Amino acid sequence: MISAAAGFTLAVGTFVPAAGQSVEETYRDVCAGCHGETGTSEMEGIPSLGGQPAMATAMQLFLFREGRRPDSPMTPIAQDLSNNDLRSFSSLIEKLPPPEPLAEGRDDPAYARGKASAAKHVCRSCHEADYSGRQQMPRLAGQREEYIKMALAQYKSGERVGSSAAMNELMADISEAEIDDLAYFLARFGG
Ligand code: HEC
Ligand code: HEC
Numbered sequence: 001m002i003s004a005a006a007g008f009t010l011a012v013g014t015f016v017p018a019a020g021q022s023v024e025e026t027y028r029d030v031c032a033g034c035h036g037e038t039g040t041s042e043m044e045g046i047p048s049l050g051g052q053p054a055m056a057t058a059m060q061l062f063l064f065r066e067g068r069r070p071d072s073p074m075t076p077i078a079q080d081l082s083n084n085d086l087r088s089f090s091s092l093i094e095k096l097p098p099p100e101p102l103a104e105g106r107d108d109p110a111y112a113r114g115k116a117s118a119a120k121h122v123c124r125s126c127h128e129a130d131y132s133g134r135q136q137m138p139r140l141a142g143q144r145e146e147y148i149k150m151a152l153a154q155y156k157s158g159e160r161v162g163s164s165a166a167m168n169e170l171m172a173d174i175s176e177a178e179i180d181d182l183a184y185f186l187a188r189f190g191g
Pocket of ligand 2: 047059117118121122123124125126127136137138139140143148151152161162163164166167170182
């Protein structure tokens with residue numbers, strides 16, 4: 001997917017933003033193809049980024065760069081990013097509009113179950129009452145359902161590690177059925 005877009009130096013699957021190119025141009029040329037022009041992803045398995053707290057984005061880019069979220073399309077992309085690049089992408093992404101939550105299905109039993117589960121596990125104590133995220137805690141409201149499901153399953157299995165073990169520890173007590181309900185709820189929350 002990373003084509004030899006103008007303004008980029010490509011080397012063994014990695015790239016460095018070209019000198020003189022703005023972070024907006026880099027986002028449009030490289031990131032938008034997967035994450036969407038305005039930060040709302042239309043592609044399965046690819047998270048929406050719009051409205052993510054800058055610190056949460058910087059942390060994830062750091063984890064990709066350091067190989068702590070390996071085997072991801074992001075690993076080579078993040079490889080040659082400097083700390084300054086991490087900051088520039090993060091502040092740009094924070095200003096993109098948050099994704100629109102799914103409107104359909106808010107009356108479904110799965111939504112009510114997910115809401116109850118989120119309340120029981122007090123997800124909002126870290127991710128905020130409106131699930132917009134804070135500091136290194138990502139925004140969850142309106143995120144793609146299958147991406148939330150995948151993230152939670154990976155924290156539970158230990159396949160995904162984070163800036164802390166908070167999510168891994170939390171997921172130990174949460175069943176697969178509950179994961180489905182939480183993802184259902186969060187993808188539709190807000191709006
Ligand atoms: C080839 C498609 C592709 C391109 C291009 C791409 N990404 Fe990604 N990105 C992904 C996928 C897939 C994931 C989910 C990775 C995973 O779970 O392993 C992801 C995850 C992320 C995350 C973590 C989000 C979260 O909520 O966990 C950030 C931040 C991110 N990308 C930023 C960027 C930036 C900045 C660029 C441009 C420099 C970019 N991406 C280019 C596919 C892409
Ligand atoms: C103690 C604080 C804390 C609590 C409570 C918490 N989280 Fe998290 N969560 C985090 C942190 C910190 C991260 C980022 C971790 C990392 O670096 O991967 C995160 C990441 C996530 C992600 C990955 C998002 C992405 O875009 O990559 C999901 C999904 C998530 N949490 C869902 C939940 C749900 C659902 C609950 C309640 C069942 C919950 N969290 C409760 C701290 C918390």
